[in-house]
Amino acid sequence: xxxxxxxxxxxxxxxxxxxxxxxxxxxxxxxxxxxxxxxxxxxxxxxxxxxxxxxxxxxxxxxxxxxxxxxxxxxxxxxxxxxxxxxxxxxxxxxxxxxxxxxxxxxxxxxxx
Amino acid sequence: xxxxxxxxxxxxxxxxxxxxxxxxxxxxxxxxxxxxxxxxxxxxxxxxxxxxxxxxxxxxxxxxxxxxxxxxxxxxxxxxxxxxxxxxxxxxxxxxxxxxxxxxxxxxxxxxxx
Numbered sequence: 481x482x483x484x485x486x487x488x489x490x491x492x493x494x495x496x497x498x499x500x501x502x503x504x505x506x507x508x509x510x511x512x513x514x515x516x517x518x519x520x521x522x523x524x525x526x527x528x529x530x531x532x533x534x535x536x537x538x539x540x541x542x543x544x545x546x547x548x549x550x551x552x553x554x555x556x557x558x559x560x561x562x563x564x565x566x567x568x569x570x571x572x573x574x575x576x577x578x579x580x581x582x583x584x585x586x587x588x589x590x591x592x593x
Numbered sequence: 594x595x596x597x598x599x600x601x602x603x604x605x606x607x608x609x610x611x612x613x614x615x616x617x618x619x620x621x622x623x624x625x626x627x628x629x630x631x632x633x634x635x636x637x638x639x640x641x642x643x644x645x646x647x648x649x650x651x652x653x654x655x656x657x658x659x660x661x662x663x664x665x666x667x668x669x670x671x672x673x674x675x676x677x678x679x680x681x682x683x684x685x686x687x688x689x690x691x692x693x694x695x696x697x698x699x700x701x702x703x704x705x706x707x
Contacts, residue, residue, distance in 0.1 A: 526696075
């Protein structure tokens with residue numbers, strides 16, 4: 481079956497540091513890939529997505545590129561802020577996020593001033 | 594963006610009792626709602642998918658008689674954990690989807706069964 485594996489956290493960074501959260505997936509065919517973010521006390525929010533190979537999703541300074549050859553969708557940001565502290569989930573779906581989502585285990589990010 | 598609420602945000606109950614959790618889409622009509630369960634330090638596991646006015650579709654391994662899901666209107670779905678036991682203690686999250694074809698998530702409900 482489908483599965484998503486994220487790097488284990490927690491990740492602790494200083495403000496303005498570079499961020500990479502690794503995500504790899506196992507799925508047949510061509511799933512859509514997503515990153516969700518969960519801020520303290522709030523529900524998951526869609527951060528970015530990519531629906532086909534070599535697509536790059538981007539939002540709020542975050543980027544992730546759909547790499548079919550390595551089955552990866554790593555999340556990157558060049559300069560993190562304290563407000564980026566949250567839990568990040570990588571996920572895949574057979575269709576758009578309208579359909580069934582398979583999530584990774586989540587990575588806690590804490591950014592210190 | 595669209596808002597999804599859950600009530601209660603946390604609940605403690607005695608073993609053997611039933612607990613109902615509500616999921617509401619506040620500013621859009623949700624034709625489909627999803628219920629997830631999240632264990633500590635683990636990913637969200639889809640429990641069931643419900644479409645308004647029809648029976649829920651449960652994922653393999655999820656007991657439909659224990660986790661009753663009702664989606665009677667376009668803005669409300671409920672999850673009832675029947676005869677709850679300590680192993681049912683978990684974080685339950687709902688999401689809702691409507692015409693925008695994106696899932697919007699509620700903040701979750703922490704259930705503790707004593």
